[in-house]
Amino acid sequence: MRAQTRRLSFGQTELDGTDIRILQVLQDEGRISKSDLAARVHLSNSACFERMRRLEQSGIIRSYHARLDLDLMEDLQIFQTHVVLGSHRQEDFTRFEAYVAANDMIAECYGLGGGIDYSLTCVARRISDYQGLIDDLLSRGLNVERYYTYVVTKQVKRREIGIDRLLG
Amino acid sequence: MRAQTRRLSFGQTELDGTDIRILQVLQDEGRISKSDLAARVHLSNSACFERMRRLEQSGIIRSYHARLDLDLMEDLQIFQTHVVLGSHRQEDFTRFEAYVAANDMIAECYGLGGGIDYSLTCVARRISDYQGLIDDLLSRGLNVERYYTYVVTKQVKRREIGIDRLLG
DNA sequence: CCCGGCACCGAAGGAAATTCGGCGAGGGAC
DNA sequence: GTCCCTCGCCGAATTTCCTTCGGTGCCGGG
Known part of the structure; x- marks a missing residue:
């Protein structure tokens, strides 16, 4: 069977x-x-x-x-950062992604096609900590041309990305 | 102790x-x-x-x-969609979030402050399936003023958002 | 038709989870 | 200071679950 x-x-x-x-x-x-x-x-x-x-x-x-309830966590700010690189050589991507991998304030990172190169989800205790992340990011010579910061005001939904859609 | x-x-x-x-x-x-x-x-x-x-x-x-390896999943497209609503009444947010909760192509949704209202992560088997989602979204009278679609070309990083940052 | 491989089952031994009674440290009341 | 209560911890006992193993039937190839 x-x-x-x-x-x-x-x-x-x-x-x-x-x-x-x-x-x-x-x-x-x-x-x-x-x-x-x-x-x-x-x-x-x-x-x-x-x-x-x-x-x-x-x-x-x-x-x-385990997934924790973020609403219960005071002292936790989440930010989304959209990043545009100044040039698109293989090396630029590699170095940026290595930075992302090593920085543990960055919880998520998607590589995107279409006007924005990366979308980051960053976790910080204070806005000043987030600003520290950005300062660091910009000082590393990673060729970040532009970035946009959005405060996450609500985590509306979070599910694992996976198998479900393969069945419909 | x-x-x-x-x-x-x-x-x-x-x-x-x-x-x-x-x-x-x-x-x-x-x-x-x-x-x-x-x-x-x-x-x-x-x-x-x-x-x-x-x-x-x-x-x-x-x-x-359980977290699955997306790289091994062929036939799976991920998109990020950034949404701007036409007006910001409480009711607009409620209705949009109810739609998000009910639609299982949408795996993640953050509410944002600063120019974009929502960031969605959508899972589809084909681009046409994604387009179907967008068509549906726009036809529901949810007052979506503008949306931006980005293809996710790479899942660079994904960790749980949580406790780690509270200890530094 | 016969054989080999594969996925399955059920039972048994071993490992883990869960409960329970008791112990000791810390704090409040007097 | 001291008594007592509470709270968190421990260790052992029971139950439940995990894991392995031998055996069975189905299917496809020779």
Whole structure:
């Protein structure tokens, strides 16, 4: 009774409907017990465990995380910063991304196409801390031509980006 | 041996250094076993378990999630959409946010201050699916005055937004 | 038709989670 | 100062869950 309808290939790995269901459940309930997961996808514990291990080892499941309630965190400011670089050589991108990777005030970074090069989500305790980040960013010779700062006034929604849309 | 140095209050709840350490670990390793977590924060299983339950029930820990490797997902386009509303009555915001909450192509949404009202992260299988989202958005009478679309070409970084910055 | 591989199942041993009784430090009342 | 109460912690016992393993059936190729 393997194989439902839909199949997808993720890099080297082939996924059937049951794998996708497992990923969906784990995306939403990252700490569900393996027995409950097995029941949820109508598999025995051992079969489900084997699939889960395969998904983790293949790298499709990268990591698990607890999500905290930001509204309860006072003393926490979030900013979005949109960055335009002055030139678009490979080296410019590499250096900027290395900076992003190393700076732990920057929680998220998307590379964009179309007028803005990067969108950053920055976390700071005070506006002055954020300004310190920007000062640092600009002083590193990273060729930032322009940047735009937006205060995040509300975190309206946050979900994992993933598998759901592949099923419709 | 309660209480380290730093203390924070999260809404109703007081957190000491050990709580914060627990949150840090769970943010990074959401599926760590409770025994391992207890060892990591130098507590007995039962004491650590009690704290963890308190953190979950108080809502500070909202949820747990598996993070998937997007680079392995072919057939998945991500877009950032910046939205400006035509007027800023309370009702306009409420209706827009209700739309965002209900639409499952929209994975993330930040409310912003400063020229742009909302920043959305949208997930689609094809550009035409994304265009369908935009068409729908515009046809709902949500008073969207202007929007800007950026293709996400690379997910440079993605971390949980949280506790780390409260410790520096 | 027969064989091999693969995914599955169920049971058993081992590991983890959860509960519970008791202990000791700290703080308030007297 | 001292008594007592509270709170957080510990360690052991029970229960629940994880993980492995041997075995079974299905399917495709030879």
